[in-house]
Amino acid sequence: xxxxxxxxxxxxxxxxxxxxxxxxxxxxxxxxxxxxxxxxxxxxxxxxxxxxxxxxxxxxxxxxxxxxxxxxxxxxxxxxxxxxxxxxxxxxxxxxxxxxxxxxxxxxxxxxxxxxxxxxxxxxxxxxxxxxxxxxxxxxxxxxxxxxxxxxxxxxxxxxxxxxxxxxxxxxxxxxxxxxxxxxxxxxxxxxxxxxxxxxxxxxxxxxxxxxxxxxxxxxxxxxxxxxxxxxxxxxxxxxxxxxxxxxxxxxxxxxxxxx
Ligand code: ADP
Numbered sequence: 001x002x003x004x005x006x007x008x009x010x011x012x013x014x015x016x017x018x019x020x021x022x023x024x025x026x027x028x029x030x031x032x033x034x035x036x037x038x039x040x041x042x043x044x045x046x047x048x049x050x051x052x053x054x055x056x057x058x059x060x061x062x063x064x065x066x067x068x069x070x071x072x073x074x075x076x077x078x079x080x081x082x083x084x085x086x087x088x089x090x091x092x093x094x095x096x097x098x099x100x101x102x103x104x105x106x107x108x109x110x111x112x113x114x115x116x117x118x119x120x121x122x123x124x125x126x127x128x129x130x131x132x133x134x135x136x137x138x139x140x141x142x143x144x145x146x147x148x149x150x151x152x153x154x155x156x157x158x159x160x161x162x163x164x165x166x167x168x169x170x171x172x173x174x175x176x177x178x179x180x181x182x183x184x185x186x187x188x189x190x191x192x193x194x195x196x197x198x199x200x201x202x203x204x205x206x207x208x209x210x211x212x213x214x215x216x217x218x219x220x221x222x223x224x225x226x227x228x229x230x231x232x233x234x235x236x237x238x239x240x241x242x243x244x245x246x247x248x249x250x251x252x253x254x255x256x257x258x259x260x
C-alpha cells in the first residue's frame with residue numbers, strides 16, 4: 001500500500017480517466033466555439049450582399065431601370081420576398097450563435113416594451129394591409145419598462161407578431177396586448193389562424209421544429225424563431241407559454257420582470 005498522499009495504481013487510472021474526460025470536454029468546447037464563430041461569420045458576411053441586393057431591388061421598383069412589365073414586377077416581387085427571407089435567416093442565425101456564446105449579457109439597458117410593440121407594428125403594416133389582416137395593438141397608456149438587450153427584446157416581439165401574421169389566413173386578425181401587472185410585463189400575441197396540433201405543442205421551442213400544419217399549408221420558415229424567442233425570454237428571467245388549437249388560433253404569452 002502506498003503512503004498517505006501518494007497515488008496508487010488505481011488512483012493513477014482514475015486520474016487518467018478524469019484527464020481523458022477533461023480533454024474530451026475541452027475539445028468539445030473548442031469545437032462548439034469554432035462552430036459558433038463559423039456560423040456567426042457566415043451569417044454576418046451574408047448581410048452585406050443582401051443589403052446590396054435590397055438596394056438594387058429598390059432601384060428597379062422605383063422605375064430607375066426603366067418601366068417594368070407586369071411579368072417583370074412579379075419576378076421582382078419574388079426576389080423581394082426571398083431576399084427578405086434570407087436576411088431574416090441570417091439575422092436569426094446570428095442571434096442563435098450570439099445567445100449561445102452568452103454575448104447577450106452585454107449592453108443591457110431599460111427598454112420600453114410598449115414602444116417596441118408599436119414600432120414592430122409599424123414595420124409590419126405593409127404586409128398586414130397586403131394580407132387583408134386586422135392587427136390590434138393594445139399597449140395601455142404607460143411605458144412598460146424591462147431591463148435587457150434592446151435588439152433581443154425587439155426580436156421577441158417581431159418573431160411572435162411575424163408568426164401570428166404568417167400562420168393566419170388572409171382576412172384574419174392578430175392581437176397584441178401589453179400590460180404591467182404586479183412587477184411583471186405581460187405580453188400576449190393572439191391570432192385566429194391555423195393553430196398547432198396539441199400533440200406537437202411540446203416541440204414548439206425546439207430548434208428547427210415546424211408543425212405539420214405549417215408544412216401542409218406550405219408556409220415557409222426555418223423553425224428557429226421560437227427557439228430564439230424562448231432563449232431570449234429565459235435569459236431575461238422570464239418565461240413563455242402557448243395555448244393553441246388546431247385550426248383554432250394561438251396565443252403566445254410572455255412574462256418578463258419589470259425593471260426596478
Ligand atoms: P418558423 O416560423 O420559421 O417555422 P418558428 O420557430 O418561429 O419557426 O415556429 C416554429 C413552428 O411553430 C412554426 O413552423 C409553426 O408550425 C408553429 N407556429 C409558431 N407560431 C405559430 C402561430 N402563431 N400559429 C400557428 N403555428 C405557429
